[in-house]
Amino acid sequence: MDAIRIDSLTKKYKDVTAVDNLSLTVKQGELFSLLGVNGAGKTTTIKMLSCLTTPTSGNAFLNGKSIISNTCDVKSIIAVSPQETAVAPGLSVMENLELMCGVHGIGKDRRTGKIAELTELLGLDTVLKKKAGKLSGGWQRRLSIAMALISEPQILFLDEPTLGLDVLARSDLWDIIRSLKGKVTIILTTHYMEEAEALSDRIAIMKDGRLLVCATAGEIKAMANTDSFEEAFVRIVKGATK
Amino acid sequence: MRWLSFADRNAKEILRDPLNLAFGLGFPIVLILLLTAIQANVPVPIFEIAHLTPGITVFGLSFMTLFSATVIAKDRGSSLLQRLYTTPLTAKDFIIGYTFPILPIAMAQSIICYIAALVLGLDLTVNILYAVLFLIPAELLFIALGLLCGSVLTDKQVGGICGALLTNLAAWLSGTWFDLELVGGAFRKIAYALPFVHAVEMERAVLAGKLADIFPHLWWVLGYTAITMIAAVLLFLRQMKKQ
Numbered sequence: 001m002d003a004i005r006i007d008s009l010t011k012k013y014k015d016v017t018a019v020d021n022l023s024l025t026v027k028q029g030e031l032f033s034l035l036g037v038n039g040a041g042k043t044t045t046i047k048m049l050s051c052l053t054t055p056t057s058g059n060a061f062l063n064g065k066s067i068i069s070n071t072c073d074v075k076s077i078i079a080v081s082p083q084e085t086a087v088a089p090g091l092s093v094m095e096n097l098e099l100m101c102g103v104h105g106i107g108k109d110r111r112t113g114k115i116a117e118l119t120e121l122l123g124l125d126t127v128l129k130k131k132a133g134k135l136s137g138g139w140q141r142r143l144s145i146a147m148a149l150i151s152e153p154q155i156l157f158l159d160e161p162t163l164g165l166d167v168l169a170r171s172d173l174w175d176i177i178r179s180l181k182g183k184v185t186i187i188l189t190t191h192y193m194e195e196a197e198a199l200s201d202r203i204a205i206m207k208d209g210r211l212l213v214c215a216t217a218g219e220i221k222a223m224a225n226t227d228s229f230e231e232a233f234v235r236i237v238k239g240a241t242k
Numbered sequence: 243m244r245w246l247s248f249a250d251r252n253a254k255e256i257l258r259d260p261l262n263l264a265f266g267l268g269f270p271i272v273l274i275l276l277l278t279a280i281q282a283n284v285p286v287p288i289f290e291i292a293h294l295t296p297g298i299t300v301f302g303l304s305f306m307t308l309f310s311a312t313v314i315a316k317d318r319g320s321s322l323l324q325r326l327y328t329t330p331l332t333a334k335d336f337i338i339g340y341t342f343p344i345l346p347i348a349m350a351q352s353i354i355c356y357i358a359a360l361v362l363g364l365d366l367t368v369n370i371l372y373a374v375l376f377l378i379p380a381e382l383l384f385i386a387l388g389l390l391c392g393s394v395l396t397d398k399q400v401g402g403i404c405g406a407l408l409t410n411l412a413a414w415l416s417g418t419w420f421d422l423e424l425v426g427g428a429f430r431k432i433a434y435a436l437p438f439v440h441a442v443e444m445e446r447a448v449l450a451g452k453l454a455d456i457f458p459h460l461w462w463v464l465g466y467t468a469i470t471m472i473a474a475v476l477l478f479l480r481q482m483k484k485q
Contacts, residue, residue: 050328072330080328086321090255102247103329147325 003185009058020209036206079153089133138169248339270302295359296445297418303384310388315397348381380441390474437466
């Protein structure tokens, strides 16, 4: 079974069509990237898939559960790490993780082990008692991902997870994302071409809400007849304008 | 009981802000001390401790609106709410989680005010306990106002509307600082069409042990609380959909 099946998903805001008749599938355990310039419809797609926004038409099924008629079931198998850092600034790192355990109904017996496991995976042990609001951008992103992983989601949405981070912090996060590959289905949106190329199993390029191409990085480069993924992206997006 | 984790988080965010403690708990006490000192030098009936304290306890609740609205507006401004909207938390969990933790803080504020008043000469009677309990509808009113403002305003707007406008309205139109009869006219009519003066007069009646005098003020406060709570819930649900 596909982890995600999107059927003719459309979202309109008055006169603007943010996502236009999008159809694609994502396999179990796949790391799938959504690429596009600003306003391409990436974030709106993620918002619809995570039940934050209702589609104008079409439907999507996450592990067989509809985002329209089974929102509760969908919410129980997904987690989202939003574009901006979404942490409770007045709480410590530990308390943020405990908060997510609580809202997901993880009992106190499992909580300690779960937090210890994620703390180790994301290297948060040195900042566990620090207030989240006082952490650097890189640490806040790590915490944000840890908060998303606490419920052991089957599908994880990472919306621009490395935006604004320095090279080292980005490299660290890439390692973390790589370590999750195969264990959880990941949908990643990013503006960074090298990030999409380095991490993704497959990549979808969107423009003005429409899907232009959906393939591996190698296939996309071959389609655009270039060795540079960034150049391939530019050619495909510009080609769609002409 | 997922909402308990969310409520716990909200309480921590509020109580860990030193400005909240200074304004929410410190400022009403400073006012009681200051006005009692004025009363000692220039006796004014309205500043007698049994008359003043109920007004200060109601005025102090305007800070609960500020706390509540600030937390909600800040959460809306960040992506934290967006993250939490993708969890199994329901709309009911969010509304209870935002309102419930402020109630004990509001009760603690009123108890501290009455303790300060006792130190300054208020008679120790069982009526103080009743006064604390009868303040609960007004506490819910101010908390609902916070939910309402936090659902529609940004955190900067909350500072202006709740921090400045509401605190002034609650002060001027409550009959705490001056007798509304002295101003009279439209000012008095407006004041009595709003809940603040009714909350204060109800509290004064309870503290004085004149339970028959709490009417019709109690109905005014309960009516405003119900209407505000319904409006707040609807506006919160609307912004939740917009997210």
